[in-house]
Amino acid sequence: MCSPGQSAKGxxxxxxxxxxxDMLKLQQNFSLKIFGGCCGTNNTHIRETARRLKRTI
Structure with missing residues (x-):
């Protein structure tokens, strides 16, 4: 489920x-094992990435 991103400052x-x-593309191109976010990302960003990665394993 997609949702808009919002920083702590709104x-x-x-x-x-x-x-x-974008994370899936990086994983496919560079075989990344660890993912994370920065300012403006939250648990919903990581959750959606994990959901999609599970489909590719």
Missing amino acids: QQTTDTCSFAT
């Missing part, structure tokens, strides 16, 4: 689906 950031899509 600013618009990358939505969860875009973040997950």
Whole structure:
């Protein structure tokens, strides 16, 4: 489920689906084992990424 991203200050950031899509591309191209976010990402971003990764394993 995609949701808009929002920083602690209420600013618009990358939505969860875009973040997950970008992380999947990085994983496929570089075989990443660890994922994380920064300012503007939260548990919903990581949860969506994990959900998508489970489908590729």
